[in-house]
Amino acid sequence: MSTQSQKVAIITGASQGIGAALVEGYRKLGYAVVATSRTIAPLDDADVLTVQGDIADPATAGRVVEAAVERFGRIDTVVNNAGVFVAKPFTEYTAEDYATVTGINVAGVFHLTQRAVPHLLARGGGHIVNITTSLVDNADSRVPSVLASLTKGGVQSATKSLAVEYAGRGIRVNAVSPGTIKTPMHAEETHEFLSALHPVGRMGQVSDIVDAVLFLETAPFVTGEILHVDGGMSAGH
16 A cells, blocks of 8 residues: 555556556556546556546646545656657648647646646655657658647657756656557557668567656656657667
């Protein structure tokens, strides 16, 4: 069971893929976890609290933070993992696409982080990790991605800005910038094409991203870092 000395992480997009693996990773570090997504179900672990909700809705951020403080009494880390990617030619994006992508990728990060920061400060510091995308730094004509670059690029810039703003108050802020990771969202028939986008010739594994986030979690002198875990995509082709 959680105690007041046990650290607590909030993880968004936690029902599957990278998010679900991050819940496991933080539990192995000994953290209690508040895991949220639209479809997440309760887990058989007293130190994992699940909260259903759409992270694009500011009310969800409020409920998640309140639930963390009520159940565990503290917040130490926020992992803004939830994200959505819509690959379309620029002129084919719809108003609904725009609202969906900006809602999850930007509003979700903004509102949850803003509500969590006072609780991190109350404990004398903490850690925020944002998940972005390597396409921010390395646009690829084979993968039209303006909405991803617009939103995740903003988050990446905000990562550095927040890191500098709060460096003197004990809060570290970092980001992990993945290439294409092998998760259920990528159909098997797309794997050959997606693998070829990476200089190393393969897609990443969920464990690669979890390892990167946990490295940042345990690296007290690292803040403002954009850690590329992308099989060389950001280096070139």
